[in-house]
Amino acid sequence: MGASLPPKEANLFKLIVKSYETKQYKKGLKAADAILKKFPDHGETLSMKGLTLNCMDRKSEAYELVRLGLKNDLKSHVCWHVYGLLYRSDREYREAIKCYRNALRIDPDNIEILRDLSLLQAQMRDLAGFVETRQRLLTLKPNHRMNWIGFAVSHHLNSNGSKAVDILEAYEGTLEDDYPPDNERCEHGEMLLYKISLLEECGFLERALEEMHKKEYQIVDKLAFKEQEVSLLVKLGHQEEGEKLYRMLLSMNPDNYRYYEGLQKCVGLLPESGQYSSAELDRLEALYKSLGQQYRWSSAVKRIPLDFLNGEKFREAADNYIRPLLKKGVPSLFSDLSPLYDQAGKADILEKLILELEQSIRTTGGYPGRAEKEPPSTLMWTLFYLAQHYDRRGQYDIALAKIDEAIEHTPTVIDLYSVKARILKHAGDLAAAAALADEARCMDLADRYVNSECVKRMLQADQVALAEKTAVLFTKDGDQHNNLHDMQCMWYELASGESYFRQSELGRALKKFLAVEKHYADITEDQFDFHSYCLRKMTLRAYVDMLKFQDRLHSHAYFRKAASGAIRCYVKLYDSPSKSAAEEDDEMSKMLPSQKKKLRQKQRKAEARAKKEAEVKNEESNVSGVSKSGKRHVKPVDPDPLGEKLVQVEDPLLEATKYLKLLQKHSLDSPDTHLLSFEVYMRKQKILLALQALKQLVRLDAENPDSHRCLIKFFHKVDSMPAPVTDTEKLIWGVLEAERPSFSQLREKSLIEANTFFLEKHKDSLMHRAAAAEMLYVLVPDKKAEAIKIIEDSSNNLVSTNEALGPVGEWKLKDCIQVHKLLGIVFNDHDAASRWKVRCGECFPYSTYFEGSHSSAIPNSAYNQIRKNPENGGHNHPDSDQISEAIPSNGKLEAFKDLVI
Template structure:
């Protein structure tokens, strides 16, 4: 019975092909054709179920696949199909059980082994992954993918040295090496090299670099690795040379400077590298000389000018900081303070910078120069940027009055500069004046309506001031205009900053339900990120982007340590605690001291009132929609009305867990 006659067997093969090539309708028809003659053919039933799944008919799909499986419990196809069904619903646990059953009846099915290994990686069942990939390698030893994935499995299991052996064995089997640059081969070799480093075999890694250099396309990686290995092995002179060569390529890469310093024993890895780094006097004078000569060599490098400020102290610090600040203030670099403030961990340096900046201000006001010598007349913007710098300096010290004084002076000087209002807002925000801060940001926004950055910042300040309607109106100026609810674009775009700020605002206002929806939206985004890696389990080994793949897998493993996730979790916890403590929401106070019967009565009454309010809201909505339709026809701007509607409705996050928790409580 399980064997179909030749005609139908052919047709069955065809429908399998239809599934592969995504011709679901054709496949579905084929399955029905077979079932007309053989209504109990298990594998066909299962396939029909799978086609139903593609048509989004879940119930029918599960029913048919299960029915098919009952007909033919020893069919690997039925089990595989069942696994695919579970996988499409992201139920990886059940899916892998099905695959394992399928493999019982067809041990060497490459497709099922591959599918199983992907699930194992996704669930980080690394032992299982290694096992499955081993089997694949034994079945198809000529396929490079299977070699590298076994190496990856070993690496992720903390045995990079075994990964090295696997790759070395594979490389020995290669007869003709590519003669022209071959990206995939090159990436495999660099991955091999990274395994040596991870295994702590630095000397071998260094020698390996020399051996593979000619076949590698990523020249920068070769140079960076070599410099790092030379340093680790204590070959200081060669390391120095290597880092100097790297600086010639990019004289603004801080890591290169630090490598060079280390090779010259001018950086203490234990010290605070933002400040002095516990250098001896001799080291200090040497490191400053080094940067002096690098500045001459790379006059356009900002890092070469900025980094010595870390190491200089006393008079020397004042001297070189003076030069640095004048340069930047003359040029008008808005990020100057951000560049400087890490030095403030050293109180002495903070004082020195303050003294210098106040000196510039006095001199600019009187003599139009950074000093009174009159040798150079600075552009008027020098005074402006000095005031801007001082405002941030005093804000850092939380001297709100002085900070505001300087920023107001700056605004008086040049009232058209957007950055000034942003700093004014920031100072006010730090002082707890959220409404005034928001007003300052809104002023900034109105000066440059096409600046997405300031629009976004302004929105954030509005949310901080709990002005939800204003915030929504502001942000939709930069969301997609061609969708029904512009706010949903932010969810689509995974704009977490917005969801978080909105959630925290709702929480501050005691709107627990809305806050929870926002926090769970963040959770959903993180789940999506976890889900998104699935495709890379096949894509990366195929494309040989192995170094990037391993770093992705490791990133995913600690994804939820991201500050956004932590903040969202904190917010959600606070919400749930509130629900637990006050299950009747705002009515908790009112219900104090009531008997159970009274409470019941109270709740019933409230529910009725709510239902009535809901009905009224529906009616309003309908009227709104009608008005909207009319205004659309009139060609007016409908977007605003839609946004307002959204603040009433709750289209965001229909998470059943949330709804359940809310339904049990009086919060909504």
Template sequence: MPPAGIPPARALPSKESSLFKEVLHYYEDRQLKKGLKAADSILKKFPNHGETLCMKGLILTHLGRREEGLELVKQGVRLDLTSHICWHVFGLIQKGQKNYEEALKSYTQALRFDKENMNILRDAAHLQTQLRLYDGLVETRHTLLRLRPQLRQNWIGLAVAYHLSGNLAEAKTVLEQFERIVKNVPDYDVEMSEVLLYHIRVLEDLGEYTEALTLLDANAKSRAIIDRVAIQEFRARILSKAGKDEAQQAWQGLIEQNADCYDYYKGYLSSRGVDVDAITDENRDKALQSLHDFSQQFSKASAPLRMALELASGAKFAELVQPYLETRLEKGVPSLFADLKSLYRSPEKRDAIESAVTALLSTLQHPPTVPSPPDTDPTEYIWALYFLAQHYSFLGNHKKAIELLDEAIAHTPTLPELYMFKARVLKRAGDPFGAAKNMDLARTLDLQDRFLNTKAGKYRLRAGLVEGAVELFGLFTKKDAQSPSHDLEDMQSLIYLTEEADAQLRNGNLAMALKKYDAIHKIFDVFEDDQFDFHGYSVRKFTVNIYMNLIQWEDTLRSHPAYVHSAIEASRILVRVYDDPKLASKPSSESELSSAEKKAKKKAKKAEKKVQEEAKKANPNATNEDKGLDVSPPKDEDPDGTKLLQGPDLLERAVKVLKPLTTMAKDNVNVWIAIYDVAIRRKKYLQAVQALNHAHMLNADSPELHIRLVDFKRRWLSLSEKPSEDASLATSSAILKLLPDEVSVEVFNSQYLQHHSSRADAILAAAKVSRTLGAPREEVEASLFNALNADTALAIVAFLSEIRSPREEEFRTACQGKFELSTLFLSPADLAAARKAVVQKDPVAEAVEDKAETIS
């Protein structure tokens, strides 16, 4: 008879029962081969024992036999649906596959049959945190604390759970109870110090400043809190919030420790009643005097001087900015313009800066035939020219900027910054090829400088020279990597992936562009998954304050500009392919690879084979390797991105990447335009009109919105079969607010053009709508010649090409006349020649190849 409470199908004789305990022991000790052997011994006699089947499946999964192991686990669960071991194992497998929702369901099932299993409860708590199920998390942490109140981490885990769920009062109560019962805390205990700081943080968030200060001062005095800087920062911040007079002294103490921290100065001024973000004429002099005193006290600190420039105005600003500029130009600070650029929001300050630098330059200049005065500093002269070039380029006067840079280069032809900024000016002026060429010149001045090589590669990508860029990046990536691109993707280089994806898109290679955008999305998935380990680690190690910051950061992860940009562009590609499936035709993958990539692939295969051979020689008997539950990166079966572009459910994939942006980037009008484009094709009319409403609230005059409003109205009126009555009523009501029935789409378009006749992007939008409504091509073409604007000229060229306008070349010529420095409007043959000139072989390029093997 089996023991009471154990189902007959699960019961094992004593010998097999002992063997099963050994299986568990071997798994925990990672003696997987022995565990597998023991499991097979049980299954010979009891082939339908669910728990043994699950354990065997788990071991096989660790040994790399994932599919076979998963099937055994599923079989084991079906055979014993009331075993907490089976459900726990199934949850482990699902967690390893990053399927957190299903894993939590399995853990919940396991807890039904073993409510007090500590391992399952802890794992369930981590999954609930990962999925942001904070109410369930509080309940789970309560159970853990009830079962093991002697474990300090269970108290902190419950406090954190309450904090995450928004119940700060309960978090405070738990921390107070914990501090009352904790005994025998050693001196300088880092963990207890972190707990106390966390307690003070909770009190601060609750607004209980007096209690927070009392707790802080008591534990600082007893040295229970050992982070002295944190003590000072907490104290200064809480005193300021409480409106205490001691706040000023607290902030001053922090400034004395770090005189270049802007936040400390802001806190100090705030304690004196000055809000630097809302400065008034009444308190401006008071703030400037304080900053002046600090600059006298800390003569090497730049923060008080720079903050004074933000707050000063008029003659006082001119008085302060001149010595600030002179000192940094004399020292040769390349980032000076970047430092002062935020001041250009004020035309008055911008003009004062220009006057100061121009006056300084005039004292440094002298005729070429006249020797330099003894006190003239050639370094200051060069950096003054450099600064003014940046100044004029920022204002859009690119010709003047290039003249100044050429003068500086003639004086000092060995300064990389001059060529780098000339490249930037040319890029802004619409000459990506000249920009790439000049960035290459900068790179050749220091061939081992990774920054210069990286910038040169980036500018080649901007010029559409993907192969040339990859060759440059290959100088510094791993030599045994599959390719430089692959290595940079492994390193999660968002800037590289974004630039290459954009370059591929400009070159018309939709497949590779989508592949790179998809790689960016996967990196953010990894960022999201990486937090899982911290749910247990941070509570166990008491690093709670930084953990709370991590959770807040993860909650806004997909608001990152790289994700927003890639999601919008990927959805546009998917919509284009949905509209025209011919775009997904397969290119020749071999021809897309550069010679550098082909060479790198061969090297990578050789290196991988060599590593495997060396591993076998070093340990020929190694057969018990734990390959782990984590999903290993799959082999790239789609090197050219064709399968991704030709994949099914194009619109559903677009919905998936755009979904996070409805909350993470809801103030971006382009997000709602992209959501509309997908929704209207999925025939989700109410969702489409809601997206238009959001876009209208953000920017009612948006040209892209104008195009979509007309598009929706035409689609809606042409529907032969409307959706359900409620959906139709809601949709009709919403669209009437945006485009009333009494106004025809033709009149609506004409009114829009009249209201925005000076905006080039609006003219283009109106032209696109006119063409859609059947307006004569000649009329559409004529309207576009009034829109010679740098931001829209290329888009107009593309539109003229799309409608096969015979006046496309005429428009290009007009653009060339207006944008003299631009090469974007050259004929295809001239463009090809300009592109070729960027990577043309020269002695310097030959030297780079010779040195490539020696550069690390």
């Protein structure tokens, strides 16, 4: 580097490189300017100056200088390497790899460039190139441990585990007899465990076990050693030895569920079908009885039998498990037992059991069959459990009665108010749930979890401004510059995005959904530093697991929700594009003068409010932007805080397709993926792609109402298409004709017959009836009255219970809301929608959507009688601005302070 310069300038060039490495950028810049004063066209100096400026956030100057330096010295590996580093800093990894390869053509043995290239190849999963680069590094520097390990890991990632084992054994052959020294024992032990896991992965089980016993004294992590050993023993069929080892592990940690599962497998009590015979159940019961005597303080050994016991034995075990937890006052008891509600009959047994306990405590002050008196709090926790139990079963009146009694018993327990808020949310009164959750929050202003629960309820009630004001009480905004986005608070952003979507504020909704997508891009980027760190620290098993996790990162539920939300926003934008300025002016010209005046006043108020918020945020950032060292941290200003630019896309469906492809790649087993694909491709007139999405939907769940809708819509569209003219159209038509018989629902049936058959098959389900009615209206618009009658003839009586689907024939609140929107929007029949609203208001008396008699939407309800007070002007619905003003002044919602009485 800098070889073409005189000795003085060459030393200055070395100073630039050293200053860059030690982050003394001003010093490096001064040295670069000194060289360029005499040699203004020196390419390597120009490049290094550009790289230094890049670190000082002067990117445009940096790129300009680096490109000029490369132009002046195309045959310098330094210029190409620096160009690659510049691209790497901007996450342009493919371009960076091209630059590194050009640098290696000039200097093929440069260790630094090869190492940088290998990191990028691992990041981009160019596994063949990764193997090649790692081999080159090992050839150039075979005495470096990291090069051996990197070469082995590259072969493992490239699906060549046996080759990786050979490399590790070759590396061990280069070591001296007294290796490792004390300061490297942990790293060497990790390498041996990685090698053993590789042997297990390749199927060399005997060899792996032999290697473990041979090198046991060199492995420091004894717990990992035992877990690996027992895994090998079980796979080799050495069940007796495996049983002994699992019992040893249980003595170390008797609350590890995996150890119990492994022990069951060793004694032959873990059938693949999951179904136990009566003899197996007896043996299993005896096993856990003996383990329970051995580990008396273990919670797991008492909880696991509840999953497989039935009848009277289940009742007895549940009784023994529940009593001490109610006495102790464990709030999470219901969450612990809630999976049992999915098993037939167990919910009824639990209900009967808890009611007996409640009755006994009320009458005798103690549990049944015991003379000892229980503390008063036991009754409160019993009522607490029963409230959640009845909430789970949809019996909201009883649930609210139980939780109100618990609050009256002990008004100071925060969990009671949080659970009551959850019950009200399930019952449909979102505003009351948010108010009650805020009351719980105000009881302990230092509890982040209760604060988060409150924020969640507020967002569900579409009180976004208030939710944000409440959430930021727990965010730091000092030297660390943390806020909800920087903290990657994805649950908040998703809930906020959904709220904005419900309010048709698509710009803000997109802003939130795309923020979550940005977090996943950052998580993908975060793995970059670990490619060298993990090889250096020898955390190889964790490193490989991390890479596998990164490969399936976009299948995570939060990403799926964010991508789905963004796609729904773009579809809605396509269906209802935002009005242009000319259209708005045209509408304004048709308004009356009084209407124009009101509209302008409203716009001015909105602009003033937005300006005030921006000024406040700017002032806060200026105050918090000075660190202890005196340096000013300038926060990047968001150029589009309301997402207005996001909704001004020319082709919304093109934007939707970007996220759709990610869902199709990583979430193929989610029906929502294919439902969204169908909707997008039908709008884009991509018939074959829509057919592909339809086939996937039918494959996943042919009886789903959405699958039926898509099936009928698709072939109704196909039937209305004009006769094919071009060769392409004829080819598409031929594919559609060939695929139609593959749908069993349409075999030898017309679309109307298929719809009628579907209705008869699922006549007890509200949502299936609604789907059939909607499709009848699509197929025969003249039968609108008949279609509406199909929905109105649905009854809310429990017909049967399906273990997988739950009660059949029983209405759910969210389904009824969907049907109401169907009647009002799709059928455009406001009378039918009104009748449905009245009917559902009786079924769901706490629902604000249907204005039920017990909901906060009714002015004369008991809730609003309590809620009215002079501080909120006597309004039934104080808006979020009124409420939010109360928070800074007194720390709680004065408008709702008496709600819990």
